[in-house]
Amino acid sequence: SGKNYGRVVYEGLKGGLDFLKDDENINSQPFMRWRERYLYVMEGVNKAAAKTGCVKGSYLNVTSATMEDMYERAEFARELGSVIIMIDLVIGYTAIQSICYWGRKNDMIVHLHRAGHSTYTRQKNHGVNFRVICKWMRMAGVDHIHAGT
Numbered sequence: 166s167g168k169n170y171g172r173v174v175y176e177g178l179k180g181g182l183d184f185l186k187d188d189e190n191i192n193s194q195p196f197m198r199w200r201e202r203y204l205y206v207m208e209g210v211n212k213a214a215a216k217t218g219c220v221k222g223s224y225l226n227v228t229s230a231t232m233e234d235m236y237e238r239a240e241f242a243r244e245l246g247s248v249i250i251m252i253d254l255v256i257g258y259t260a261i262q263s264i265c266y267w268g269r270k271n272d273m274i275v276h277l278h279r280a281g282h283s284t285y286t287r288q289k290n291h292g293v294n295f296r297v298i299c300k301w302m303r304m305a306g307v308d309h310i311h312a313g314t
Contacts, residue, residue, distance in 0.1 A: 167197050171205025178213030178221045186224035186311075189253050189278040193229070199238055207245040224251040224276045227264070235264055239273065249274040254298070258305060265306025277307040 177185050187206075193199040206223050214221040227238035227250045239250050250273055252264055261277065268275040285293045299310050 167201035167203075167205045170197060170202055171209040173209075174206050174223055175209030175213050178210060178223075179216055182221075183219065184222045184224065184249075186251055186276065186278075187226035189226065189228075189251075189311075191226055199226075200241065203238075203242055203245055203247075207242075207247060211246070222247070222249055224249050226251045226253070226278075228253040228256055232260060232263055235260070236267060239264065239267060239271075243271055243273055247273075249276055251276045251278060253278045254302075258301070261302065261307065262305045268308070269306065274308045275306065276309055276311070277302050278311045279313065 174185050187202075191197070191202070193202075203225055206225060210221050210223050225238070225242045225247055227235045227242065229235045229238060235252070235256070242250050250264075250268065252261060252275065254261075254277060256264075265275050267273075279295070279298075285295075285298060295312070299312060302310055
């Protein structure tokens with residue numbers, strides 16, 4: 166549930182982490198809808214920041230099927246006090262540029278998760294090196310990128 170997720174975010178941040186991020190697969194499943202998750206996550210972020218006296222944050226995944234939904238989620242994250250949103254590579258280049266443009270206009274950091282990169286990077290005959298994708302994403306306006314583990 167969003168409540169349990171928010172509790173885990175709080176515990177991680179209180180325990181010494183500075184930032185956490187949504188998993189790339191967490192969007193809005195029936196057991197944890199995005200709006201509820203955002204509310205509980207930001208509650209955990211704010212409680213942890215107050216308890217530790219340190220800046221804390223969490224990357225809220227705004228990835229969705231339409232730009233309208235992504236803008237709605239990003240705006241809600243901003244209204245809750247988040248300074249960073251997260252998107253997945255699989256949304257496509259035009260959508261990435263669009264949400265990055267929104268981020269610049271709204272003073273929000275945009276984090277890109279590499280979800281779906283292997284369709285480009287693991288093709289032996291015609292693949293694209295992930296460094297190239299990273300450069301494309303920076304040119305599109307992404308502030309930072311999950312580049313792998």
